Amino acid sequence: DIQMTQSPSSLSASVGDRVTITCRTSQIISTYLNWYQQKPGKVPKLLIYGASSLQSGVPSRFSGSASGTDFTLTISGLQPEDFATYYCQQSYSTPYTFGQGTKVDVK
Amino acid sequence: EVQLVQSGAQVKKPGESLRISCQASGYSFTNYWIGWVRQMPGKGLEWIGIVYPPDSNTRFGPALQGQVTMSADKSISTAYLQWSSLKASDTAIYYCTRSRSGIFDYWGQGTLVTVSS
Numbered sequence: 001d002i003q004m005t006q007s008p009s010s011l012s013a014s015v016g017d018r019v020t021i022t023c024r025t026s027q028i029i030s031t032y033l034n035w036y037q038q039k040p041g042k043v044p045k046l047l048i049y050g051a052s053s054l055q056s057g058v059p060s061r062f063s064g065s066a067s068g069t070d071f072t073l074t075i076s077g078l079q080p081e082d083f084a085t086y087y088c089q090q091s092y093s094t095p096y097t098f099g100q101g102t103k104v105d106v107k
Numbered sequence: 108e109v110q111l112v113q114s115g116a117q118v119k120k121p122g123e124s125l126r127i128s129c130q131a132s133g134y135s136f137t138n139y140w141i142g143w144v145r146q147m148p149g150k151g152l153e154w155i156g157i158v159y160p161p162d163s164n165t166r167f168g169p170a171l172q173g174q175v176t177m178s179a180d181k182s183i184s185t186a187y188l189q190w191s192s193l194k195a196s197d198t199a200i201y202y203c204t205r206s207r208s209g210i211f212d213y214w215g216q217g218t219l220v221t222v223s224s
Contacts, residue, residue: 001169034210036152043202043217044144044152049210087152091209094157095168096142101151 002026002090006099012107019075021102023088026069032092033071035064038101039084047086048073078104109133111203111215118221119193126189127218129203136184137161140206143177143188145170146217147199157206158186193222 003026013019023033031051038044046055051066061076075082083106088099114128129141143155156167160179167177174197176189186203201218204211 032209036211038152043214044211045214046210046212049212055212085151089152089154089211094166094209096154096157096206096209097168098144098152098154 001095002029002093002097004088004090004097004099006088006102008102009100010103010105012105013078014107015078015080017078017107019078019082019104021073021086021088021104023071023073023099024069025071025090028069029090029092031066032090033064033066034089034091035062035073036087036089037082037084038087044087049091075104109205109213111205111213113201113203113215113218116219116221118223120224121195121222122192123222124189124191125193125220126187127201127220129186129188129215131184131186131205134205136179137181141177141179141186142204142206142211143186144202144204144211145199146202147196155188155201160184160186193220195222195224198222 005024033051035048036044048064052064063074065072085101085103110132112130140157142157145153154168158177160181163178165177179186203215205213
């Protein structure tokens with residue numbers, strides 16, 4: 001099974017900050033990496049698929065990139081509605097494992 | 108509009124059986140796998156598995172393989188997750204999702220399962 005290592009597990013940031021979350025996979029998965037956002041008590045929402053493609057309706061301040069087994073989610077200009085937990089997930093092979101999550105809260 | 112509507116919250120005792128459902132609409136049910144994701148209280152997302160509606164073919168993750176059954180009834184565009192004997196550790200929110208080549212693009216509202224004596 002492919003292991004996912006997401007970091008940091010939490011971070012504190014302010015509105016307007018640039019935030020970066022990293023996900024490292026245990027093997028090469030090309031760009032089969034997706035990012036989800038979950039707000040407290042809410043259903044997870046797909047943000048980015050294929051490492052860098054923005055899901056329809058997602059603001060352009062969210063972006064993703066890939067380099068080997070390292071993947072990055074960047075929020076450029078954090079907004080109040082962005083305080084949430086973010087998860088990476090690989091869709092290269094089953095089981096389609098998730099990362100442990102990164103909670104972004106208010107500094 | 109794509110929608111996945113899940114059955115309501117359940118409270119069960121250890122050892123009881125349970126089946127929860129996920130009814131899809133707004134797309135061709137037989138063209139996409141349905142995925143199931145578990146979220147235990149205060150924890151992250153955990154991939155349970157996927158089921159292919161045309162023939163109920165399944166792929167399981169390691170955590171729940173052998174513990175649950177996944178199936179689908181294409182005649183009513185509904186997928187199911189079933190337990191034969193619940194444990195307290197099954198207490199969680201269970202989400203169904205539409206799986207587009209492993210990408211979970213639409214999610215149900217979640218079903219809270221509470222197992223307590």
